[in-house]
Amino acid sequence: MSDVIISFAKVNKWFGQFHVLRDIDLDVARGERIVICGPSGSGKSTLIRCINRLEEHQEGHLSVDGVELTDDVKAIEKVRREVGMVFQQFNLFPHLTVLENLTLAPTWVGKMPKKEAEERAMAQLERVRIAEQARKYPLQLSGGQQQRVAIARSLCLTPKIMLFDEPTSALDPEMIKEVLDVMIDLAGQGITMLCVTHEMGFARSVADRVIFMDQGQIIEQNSPTEFFANPRSDRTRDFLSKILSH
Amino acid sequence: MAAANAMRSLIAARPAPPRTAGSLSWLRRNLFADWKNTLATLLVVAVLVDWLPFVIEWGIVDAVLRPDNAACRALEHAAACWGVIAEKYRLILFGRFPFAEQWRPLVGMVMMVGLLAVSCLPRMWNRWLPVAWVVLFTCFFVLMRGGFAGLSFVETAQWGGLPLTLLLSTLGLGAAFPLSILIALGRRSHLPAVRAFCIGYVELIRGIPLISVLFMASFMFPLFMPPGKTPDVLLRVFVGITLFAAAYLAEAIRGGLQAIPKGQFEAADSLGLTYWQAQRKVVLPQALRMVIPSIMNSFISTFKDTSLVTIVSLYDLTGSLGLALNGDANWRQFYFEGYLFIGLIYWIGCFSMSRYSQWIERRLAADAV
Amino acid sequence: MASTEQQSPATPPASTGGTKTSRWRSRAFRGLAYQVILVVVVLLVGGYLAGNTLENMRVRGIQSGFGFFLQPAGFGIGESMIEYDSSEPYWKAFVVGLSNTLRVAVVGIVLTTLFGTLLGIGRLSRNFLLRTLCTAYVELFRNVPVLLQLLMWYFVLTDWLPDMSAALNPVTGFFLSKNGLSFPIPVWSAGHFATLLGLGGGIAAAWWHARRARHAFEISGAQWPVLWPAIGMLVAGTLIGWLVGGMPGAIDMPERGELNISGGGAVTPEFIAVTMGLTIYTAAFVAEIVRSGIQAVPRGQSEAANSLGLSRAQNLRLVLLPQAMRVIIPPVTNQYLNLTKNSSLAVAIGYPDLVSISNTTLNQTGRAVECILVMMTVYLVLSLLTAALTNWYNTRMAIKER
Numbered sequence A: 001m002s003d004v005i006i007s008f009a010k011v012n013k014w015f016g017q018f019h020v021l022r023d024i025d026l027d028v029a030r031g032e033r034i035v036i037c038g039p040s041g042s043g044k045s046t047l048i049r050c051i052n053r054l055e056e057h058q059e060g061h062l063s064v065d066g067v068e069l070t071d072d073v074k075a076i077e078k079v080r081r082e083v084g085m086v087f088q089q090f091n092l093f094p095h096l097t098v099l100e101n102l103t104l105a106p107t108w109v110g111k112m113p114k115k116e117a118e119e120r121a122m123a124q125l126e127r128v129r130i131a132e133q134a135r136k137y138p139l140q141l142s143g144g145q146q147q148r149v150a151i152a153r154s155l156c157l158t159p160k161i162m163l164f165d166e167p168t169s170a171l172d173p174e175m176i177k178e179v180l181d182v183m184i185d186l187a188g189q190g191i192t193m194l195c196v197t198h199e200m201g202f203a204r205s206v207a208d209r210v211i212f213m214d215q216g217q218i219i220e221q222n223s224p225t226e227f228f229a230n231p232r233s234d235r236t237r238d239f240l241s242k243i244l245s246h
Numbered sequence B: 001m002a003a004a005n006a007m008r009s010l011i012a013a014r015p016a017p018p019r020t021a022g023s024l025s026w027l028r029r030n031l032f033a034d035w036k037n038t039l040a041t042l043l044v045v046a047v048l049v050d051w052l053p054f055v056i057e058w059g060i061v062d063a064v065l066r067p068d069n070a071a072c073r074a075l076e077h078a079a080a081c082w083g084v085i086a087e088k089y090r091l092i093l094f095g096r097f098p099f100a101e102q103w104r105p106l107v108g109m110v111m112m113v114g115l116l117a118v119s120c121l122p123r124m125w126n127r128w129l130p131v132a133w134v135v136l137f138t139c140f141f142v143l144m145r146g147g148f149a150g151l152s153f154v155e156t157a158q159w160g161g162l163p164l165t166l167l168l169s170t171l172g173l174g175a176a177f178p179l180s181i182l183i184a185l186g187r188r189s190h191l192p193a194v195r196a197f198c199i200g201y202v203e204l205i206r207g208i209p210l211i212s213v214l215f216m217a218s219f220m221f222p223l224f225m226p227p228g229k230t231p232d233v234l235l236r237v238f239v240g241i242t243l244f245a246a247a248y249l250a251e252a253i254r255g256g257l258q259a260i261p262k263g264q265f266e267a268a269d270s271l272g273l274t275y276w277q278a279q280r281k282v283v284l285p286q287a288l289r290m291v292i293p294s295i296m297n298s299f300i301s302t303f304k305d306t307s308l309v310t311i312v313s314l315y316d317l318t319g320s321l322g323l324a325l326n327g328d329a330n331w332r333q334f335y336f337e338g339y340l341f342i343g344l345i346y347w348i349g350c351f352s353m354s355r356y357s358q359w360i361e362r363r364l365a366a367d368a369v
Numbered sequence C: 001m002a003s004t005e006q007q008s009p010a011t012p013p014a015s016t017g018g019t020k021t022s023r024w025r026s027r028a029f030r031g032l033a034y035q036v037i038l039v040v041v042v043l044l045v046g047g048y049l050a051g052n053t054l055e056n057m058r059v060r061g062i063q064s065g066f067g068f069f070l071q072p073a074g075f076g077i078g079e080s081m082i083e084y085d086s087s088e089p090y091w092k093a094f095v096v097g098l099s100n101t102l103r104v105a106v107v108g109i110v111l112t113t114l115f116g117t118l119l120g121i122g123r124l125s126r127n128f129l130l131r132t133l134c135t136a137y138v139e140l141f142r143n144v145p146v147l148l149q150l151l152m153w154y155f156v157l158t159d160w161l162p163d164m165s166a167a168l169n170p171v172t173g174f175f176l177s178k179n180g181l182s183f184p185i186p187v188w189s190a191g192h193f194a195t196l197l198g199l200g201g202g203i204a205a206a207w208w209h210a211r212r213a214r215h216a217f218e219i220s221g222a223q224w225p226v227l228w229p230a231i232g233m234l235v236a237g238t239l240i241g242w243l244v245g246g247m248p249g250a251i252d253m254p255e256r257g258e259l260n261i262s263g264g265g266a267v268t269p270e271f272i273a274v275t276m277g278l279t280i281y282t283a284a285f286v287a288e289i290v291r292s293g294i295q296a297v298p299r300g301q302s303e304a305a306n307s308l309g310l311s312r313a314q315n316l317r318l319v320l321l322p323q324a325m326r327v328i329i330p331p332v333t334n335q336y337l338n339l340t341k342n343s344s345l346a347v348a349i350g351y352p353d354l355v356s357i358s359n360t361t362l363n364q365t366g367r368a369v370e371c372i373l374v375m376m377t378v379y380l381v382l383s384l385l386t387a388a389l390t391n392w393y394n395t396r397m398a399i400k401e402r
């Protein structure tokens, strides 16, 4: 199983006494694209935030690209360099220009010369079709532009895995498409992707696997065609009917 | 693989492992998370172990509570002499007010504190509250001054202690509040002369220390009056405090006015409200609500600031402590205990105001939803 | 008004006929009227007060004008950083007062910043005891009038400490008594010039090193250590200068005499009480500002920094602090100003600051108007300067938004 890049084995997590992740077993293959959906509060964000240890799990084993996540700071730093993350609220650094946002990690974490970092940053900005905004500050951009900058920023360290936590939920409808287009591009390039989203169109066209979560557990997982055509559990059916009804 | 995983029976929630929840884990996370944390804990504990017993012995166990001068002196500061409070509390609390008549400031003070407590309840915020305060201040004055119905006349120069502190802060703030609203509105006015005047006033006052305003009140105000007339010191100081507090309050209120969306003004205009109607019915209620914490901060500052009137020789709480101890060679050495005593009174006032401020903020935020 | 303009954009609104114009006119007129009334009232009140003042001064035989500032003051000043004796003119006394105010302000501001920052960070500590202790400190000291605190410290310093003859000697060279604190100071000699030069050289070297490190970082991404080498260079430069200067080693040690302490440097209990009291009081406010400034940075910022692989230190230095500083600095400057203004309370314990000098002058000469005016002007100028500085900082550092 050398091709498993992320592996959850009986992972459990609690917030205080609240059991938020329950016996999660999940293997993600290299290059696989996974969409995670489920009702609010079901633990989707917590699940993917465990992967780069923004949250720590308390039971079970979780390893990313062969590195087991424990309290070991070195291991965490190594994993974080290989995992890029995009947040719902963009979380760009407002005091830095777009370009500085992109070069921050490559220069400080990747120890890359500034010149090279800037060239690569510009290349990433081209990729998300926003190169002309490089000298502006994040808050001068629209939400869709900001989210594309955030994607470019997380790509600058050439991660092996990309995590998306509802990247389009804070956006106006007309901006959702520009962000999804960038994500679809990315999906075509063989990077491992885990994406929490309720954009079912995106799931259908891009995902290799759709995972449905409820109450901190993985209820059902399947290929998108199967998942949407034959949901097996009542909960999934219920959820899908709500989300696809409009 | 997907098919095998497709259906799973539900997993019931389990309690967190004791390692990560419960009091033991709390201790670990909050006191011994890593070596730095553990070191900090040990240091703090060491300091506490070193000092707490001393403080307790000094302040409680070995302290002398009786107003027994000889016993107090025998301590030689190795323990607190609370006897000084027992001996002098009337003088500290009521200043130079005639001894036999001190029930009058006491009654006045109790009434004031009562109304203060009532005013804290949002339920009571209606047009009768200002009226109640006016009535209260009138009663307070009449009671304190006396000179009728067998009550002896007591001039304002003899008022002192806690009632004076309370009077100066409540009356000063009461007068400063309407003034500050006018100034805050003026500072945002479209009329250049009005705006310039208000900006000048606020910046001038905020640029100088209160003590210089009080000096002005005590040395320059007499010169401002027609020859031969010198207004009462208390009145002069009261005017000084009011003018000073108004500038700070105005700034607090302006913060709220600024935070009101432009749409509110436009909506008020489109309803045909006049300027004053719009301010009174639409703008101010929202603005004041928004800045309750900073208004409360100004209140707390003013309450503390009244201690400065000591410097221009009024005997407020701080001043009357000096009055009580300065002249008495027997007790003078126990000033520290006296400072702690009145410090505690101020602290109770300020701390409860800041707690109240937090409470009311939460409460109003909950109401707004 | 807007609607009038829309109806007839070509003509100025004043010339369009009908009721709307008259309303516009009356509005403008009302505005003008308000302003005229305000100006007239201000002038009348000002004139009335000024008239009364002049009349009063005439009646009481008070002279006016600032000429008296050139006359000898005739009173001594307990402590001064500049040469002064009682035969010097009043203006010189005011300068001494101002220098004393600034001395308290500068020392107080430095100490408050250090102490307040530590407390503020302590309030956010993960350690429960530390957190609670810092919170207790803040709640205790900011809720008691600063004047009371000054008086209390002054009492403790002058009443509880022993007489000079029995001064405490906690560390060699330091004596603490009712008369203040004595401490050793180096004696100035020509050799110290070399020491200073050495220090200058050290600073230059450190600066040069920092520049090169930055350059290297940009060229190759290499992160050279900067802080420790720079400190090393400072120390080494100073040391070399001192060696070259012939190792001047004379130190003026305070010594215990029969009745008093002689030699060394000394600060009075008044100075200690004012500085300590103001520091302890203001630090509580600064701590709150620091805490809320750090908390004002959204959690997402740290999460983003972490997910990019930045270390804790890098996160603090590159992401959190630059944003927190923008929130912290304006209110902290305000606290600096408060500290400076509160230093006027020194008058209550007899520290000769600007306010107590003008108070003394006022009592001696009766020139209330002039003395109070000078005092207010000085504070006003200090405040306006600070405000200008803060504004400049705010516009420079403002986070750019649409």
Ligand SMILES: Nc1ncnc2c1ncn2[C@@H]1O[C@H](COP(=O)(O)OP(=O)(O)OP(=O)(O)O)[C@@H](O)[C@H]1O
Pocket: A015, A016, A018, A020, A038, A039, A040, A041, A042, A043, A044, A045, A046, A047
């Ligand atoms: N830091 C935290 N402390 C305590 N409880 C938390 C914390 N973060 C999340 N939770 C709780 O854990 C549960 C799962 O949260 P999570 O954010 O993973 O849900 P989600 O599936 O992402 O929901 P959403 O669709 O609303 O984002 C929620 O009930 C939430 O209230």
Ligand SMILES: [Mg+2]
Pocket: A044, A045, A046, A165, A166
């Ligand atoms: Mg979520």
